[in-house]
Amino acid sequence: xxxxxxxxxxxxxxxxxxxxxxxxxxxxxxxxxxxxxxxxxxxxxxxxxxxxxxxxxxxxxxxxxxxxxxxxxxxxxxxxxxxxxxxxxxxxxxxxxxxxxxxxxxxxxxxxxxxxxxxxxxxxxxxxxxxxxxxxxxxxxxxxxxxxxxxxxxxxxxxxxxxxxxxxxxxxxxxxxxxxxxxxxxxxxxxxxxxxxxxxxxxxxxxxxxxxxxxxxxxxxxxxxxxxxxxxxxxxxxxxxxxxxxxxxxxxxxxx
Amino acid sequence: xxxxxxxxxxxxxxxxxxxxxxxxxxxxxxxxxxxxxxxxxxxxxxxxxxxxxxxxxxxxxxxxxxxxxxxxxxxxxxxxxxxxxxxxxxxxxxxxxxxxxxxxxxxxxxxxxxxxxxxxxxxxxxxxxxxxxxxxxxxxxxxxxxxxxxxxxxxxxxxxxxxxxxxxxxxxxxxxxxxxxxxxxxxxxxxxxxxxxxxxxxxxxxxxxxxxxxxxxxxxxxxxxxxxxxxxxxxxxxxxxxxxxxxxxxxxxxxxxxxxxxxxxxxxxxxxxxxxxxxxxxxxxxxxxxxxxxxxxxxxxxxxxxxxxxxxxxxxxxxxxxxxxxxxxxxxxxxxxxxxxxxxxxxxxxxxxxxxxxxxxxxxxxxxxxxxxxxxxxxxxxxxxxxxxxxxxxxxxxxxxxxxxxxxxxxxxxxxxxxxxxxxxxxxxxxxxxxxxxxxxxxxxxxxxxxxxxxxxxxxxxxxxxxxxxxxxxxx
Numbered sequence: 001x002x003x004x005x006x007x008x009x010x011x012x013x014x015x016x017x018x019x020x021x022x023x024x025x026x027x028x029x030x031x032x033x034x035x036x037x038x039x040x041x042x043x044x045x046x047x048x049x050x051x052x053x054x055x056x057x058x059x060x061x062x063x064x065x066x067x068x069x070x071x072x073x074x075x076x077x078x079x080x081x082x083x084x085x086x087x088x089x090x091x092x093x094x095x096x097x098x099x100x101x102x103x104x105x106x107x108x109x110x111x112x113x114x115x116x117x118x119x120x121x122x123x124x125x126x127x128x129x130x131x132x133x134x135x136x137x138x139x140x141x142x143x144x145x146x147x148x149x150x151x152x153x154x155x156x157x158x159x160x161x162x163x164x165x166x167x168x169x170x171x172x173x174x175x176x177x178x179x180x181x182x183x184x185x186x187x188x189x190x191x192x193x194x195x196x197x198x199x200x201x202x203x204x205x206x207x208x209x210x211x212x213x214x215x216x217x218x219x220x221x222x223x224x225x226x227x228x229x230x231x232x233x234x235x236x237x238x239x240x241x242x243x244x245x246x247x248x249x250x251x252x253x254x255x256x
Numbered sequence: 257x258x259x260x261x262x263x264x265x266x267x268x269x270x271x272x273x274x275x276x277x278x279x280x281x282x283x284x285x286x287x288x289x290x291x292x293x294x295x296x297x298x299x300x301x302x303x304x305x306x307x308x309x310x311x312x313x314x315x316x317x318x319x320x321x322x323x324x325x326x327x328x329x330x331x332x333x334x335x336x337x338x339x340x341x342x343x344x345x346x347x348x349x350x351x352x353x354x355x356x357x358x359x360x361x362x363x364x365x366x367x368x369x370x371x372x373x374x375x376x377x378x379x380x381x382x383x384x385x386x387x388x389x390x391x392x393x394x395x396x397x398x399x400x401x402x403x404x405x406x407x408x409x410x411x412x413x414x415x416x417x418x419x420x421x422x423x424x425x426x427x428x429x430x431x432x433x434x435x436x437x438x439x440x441x442x443x444x445x446x447x448x449x450x451x452x453x454x455x456x457x458x459x460x461x462x463x464x465x466x467x468x469x470x471x472x473x474x475x476x477x478x479x480x481x482x483x484x485x486x487x488x489x490x491x492x493x494x495x496x497x498x499x500x501x502x503x504x505x506x507x508x509x510x511x512x513x514x515x516x517x518x519x520x521x522x523x524x525x526x527x528x529x530x531x532x533x534x535x536x537x538x539x540x541x542x543x544x545x546x547x548x549x550x551x552x553x554x555x556x557x558x559x560x561x562x563x564x565x566x567x568x569x570x571x572x573x574x575x576x577x578x579x580x581x582x583x584x585x586x587x588x589x590x591x592x593x594x595x596x597x598x599x600x601x602x603x604x605x606x607x608x609x610x611x612x613x614x615x616x617x618x619x620x621x622x623x624x625x626x627x628x629x630x631x632x633x634x635x636x637x638x639x640x641x642x643x644x645x646x647x648x649x650x651x652x653x654x655x656x657x658x659x660x661x662x663x664x665x666x667x668x669x670x671x672x673x674x675x676x677x678x679x680x681x682x683x684x685x686x687x688x689x690x691x692x693x694x695x696x697x698x699x700x701x702x703x704x705x706x707x708x709x710x711x712x713x714x715x716x717x718x719x720x721x722x723x724x725x726x727x728x729x730x731x732x
Contacts, residue, residue: 081609113590
């Protein structure tokens, strides 16, 4: 099922149980380099748990995760982000009492100003980096239409704007892969289209995505390949069109 | 008046009478007393400002609930004085700063230990662990008599600038540095005020300032009048304490009700009342600051071999200025941004590649280090260190200071420390005169009033004096 040829991320036989419940039961998944891969399944199928396992927010009981040719299941969550894999959250989590711009700037990796000695001893370098990051952040905010909110508290954003900010913030990490947990949930159709356009655009620029989504239109329009999870196990995988015809998938998920 | 101030300051009275006999200036004893008192007040304010700054870094910026902050102060203080008491062939001018460095590093080490041991605990348990650690430190100091001399306390350790007799030129230099620090402070205040005033019309500014000044001025006069009457009533021996208490309570409730009503009437008609309030409070702080400054400046100018306190005041103010500046740089840097991100949502910080644990350790250690320096200054100010100096109450004084000024705001912490100590000293005089309680009860009564004021603050201005209101109304 999983072939490693040009996989950016591949997870094999991940297993995680909480007490008696097998949340993820020997699930595997693969995200090819440069793809937009979908992950679907009924509620409680273990999709978000799988995300947590991939990003090390939860440790798997067994199984392995390989990202960019290196095993990462032993790494800490922050190390995984530093390697170039960023996750977002199902309910958008913004840093309320920081400004939108600060939310963006925080996400930059390897800032010299994050070491307190540099703040005192090399203020010039810190300011210079900060300035160039600010420009980059402004560009991204401009493209997602949040630049007018840059100096506002992130906590003042609406639900949809928070989703946008979270994705924009993930871009600031300059990642290779972004894990999106329901980017379209609770977002109006116009904004969904806008988010999808951005995802396709960024994908053309070389960024890969793994997307959990219940909105099948989004999955159909975005994804090259879809993995279906049910009761913590792999049910099927293939192109979105194949999945729509797969009887097992229809039974478990699409409810025929 | 002269006599009463001298009386209340207690043990220095014979000396003051002696001086008063030498110099027939009527106001000299009062000025001398006041000068000593103000020098002491500045030192205490500086120490607790530092202490609060440490807590503000840990709690205000990083969100670590530290209920055992006094432990850092105890470790910093004890290590400094015990080390400096050793017999070493090094001049004290070098040895004492070295001891402070070691003391504060030990305090930072305590932060490291607390951080490492609580890594697997959930956030709120940190509060319990820290309060336990602070009591442990105090009890160790109480019982390990071979090291800390237990309840007898450590006395006679060397103090900084002991026997230092500066020449006129040195004194003028010290005065210049001291004045420079104060001037920079006021310059910053002016910049802040200018930002506020910008865009407000002159007429509106004058109107609102006058209204606020009238409001505050009349309130001050009314309170002063109440105090005068209460003092007279208390002097009338045959009046029952209950009646006096009733009078005080009635007057206070009346004044508060009247002024709340007045505020409700005036605020809607004065759109720029807050700018006016800012202007008036800046002018007020300038006036009070200059009044205090003249005593401090006089103390430095007439610096003599015997006035250890003046030197300590000079050191404390410099240390606070330097550490405040360093911390301000930090909290406005990307480093401070990571701390604030951890306070808001540590999962997000993790997801964005920040080593949350390491930053929490840094905040604990750096905050501990600052509190350790405060501990050394505290030990020098008290000149005797007992385990009882480090009761949990001291931690909560720091919390009061930080909450009062506004969490996550270092300027607020400085302001909180100043208000706290102004309260501590002024109530020692005023309440003793007007409240029908004996000394022991009065002490408890003062703490009760702090609690009451904090409650009022939490209802009316939960973000603290300098906190931002918007921050409280944001959704998660």
